[in-house]
Amino acid sequence: MANSFDLTGILRDNIRNLIPYSSARDEFKGEASVLLDANENAYGSPLDGNYNRYPDPLQQQLKVKLSGIKGVPPRNIFLGNGSDEAIDILYRAFCRPGVDNVILVPPTYGMYEVSAHINDAAVKKVNLTEDFQLNLEGIAEAIDANTRIIFLCSPNNPTGNSLHREDVETILANFKGLVVIDEAYINYARQKTFIQELTEYSNLVVLQTLSKAWGLAGLRLGMAFASEEIIEVFNKIKPPYNINQATQELALKALDNVDKVNEWIRETVSEREKLSTKLSSLAFVLRVYPSDANFILAKTTNPRQLYDYLVEKSIIVRDRSKVELCEGCLRITVGTPDENKLLLEALDEFAFAH
Numbered sequence: 001m002a003n004s005f006d007l008t009g010i011l012r013d014n015i016r017n018l019i020p021y022s023s024a025r026d027e028f029k030g031e032a033s034v035l036l037d038a039n040e041n042a043y044g045s046p047l048d049g050n051y052n053r054y055p056d057p058l059q060q061q062l063k064v065k066l067s068g069i070k071g072v073p074p075r076n077i078f079l080g081n082g083s084d085e086a087i088d089i090l091y092r093a094f095c096r097p098g099v100d101n102v103i104l105v106p107p108t109y110g111m112y113e114v115s116a117h118i119n120d121a122a123v124k125k126v127n128l129t130e131d132f133q134l135n136l137e138g139i140a141e142a143i144d145a146n147t148r149i150i151f152l153c154s155p156n157n158p159t160g161n162s163l164h165r166e167d168v169e170t171i172l173a174n175f176k177g178l179v180v181i182d183e184a185y186i187n188y189a190r191q192k193t194f195i196q197e198l199t200e201y202s203n204l205v206v207l208q209t210l211s212k213a214w215g216l217a218g219l220r221l222g223m224a225f226a227s228e229e230i231i232e233v234f235n236k237i238k239p240p241y242n243i244n245q246a247t248q249e250l251a252l253k254a255l256d257n258v259d260k261v262n263e264w265i266r267e268t269v270s271e272r273e274k275l276s277t278k279l280s281s282l283a284f285v286l287r288v289y290p291s292d293a294n295f296i297l298a299k300t301t302n303p304r305q306l307y308d309y310l311v312e313k314s315i316i317v318r319d320r321s322k323v324e325l326c327e328g329c330l331r332i333t334v335g336t337p338d339e340n341k342l343l344l345e346a347l348d349e350f351a352f353a354h
């Protein structure tokens, strides 16, 4: 491993010295018939199931199941209340408020910046290039002694493309802080995940989520994959019961459906390609960007007018036309074949009317 990354060197002192909360379920982990340790309601719950009991703070069963699917040991997995919880914890652990900074590469997912502001971490922006790839020189210049994290998103939201793997590897090998690769859309990508590289790069954190391909945005289950040392930091900071019992049970059940998810992924990718081709043929669409995700970024002649027209037709897309480098663009999530058909019909009507 070329990178001489030192995790303890970037960990905030208050976190290093923190004595974490020790819950009743942390202290007693075995099976017992009389549980009088957690001030729960021993009589039961109004719902069927064990909801009167606190859930497993470390979600062991769920992690074992995810481990089988992802090929990463449970000790390298953190589960959060959506990926957004993992993003927030990264700031709280590694960025001293008012002192440290992170590098963001816009246009990208908005929560990295919001979370930075919440945690009073400075943001250094190094825009992606015109073809939405990393500006490696710009990033190298932006790094200073207080740069703690570089957030990358691949496939990137809202542009849809994957970042060149060699560029990401260059950053991983040279940056002495954490490199977070948000792979929320990886299931739709041609490029392979970075989670197999955890042993190669000790500064790597990969984020994934059940909110996209797995169809479980409502459950709120985000995953962070990283070295055991980093995962221990996450576990130290997180609220004791951050993943509720219902989410743990439902996610366990849902994870039995890999085949169904793979079928949805195949269909979404096929619909994405069809939709991209059709969008490209429309006169008011100037450019359709190649997508590795479940959405398409399209540059149009008059985005606001088109957006409003679609709203009138009860079709909602995302107006990204005010976002730097995305001027004129709408971001369109790939729907079901029926939904995509309705969208294309509405677009044809718009072409006819304008």
Ligand SMILES: Cc1ncc(COP(=O)(O)O)c(C=O)c1O
Pocket (backbone or CB within 6 Å): 081, 082, 083, 084, 085, 109, 153, 156, 157, 182, 184, 185, 208, 209, 210, 211, 217, 220, 221, 222
């Ligand atoms: C790149 C990216 N990361 C993370 C998320 C949020 O994931 P979660 O639902 O797990 O918080 C999104 C949601 O749109 C996203 O686009």
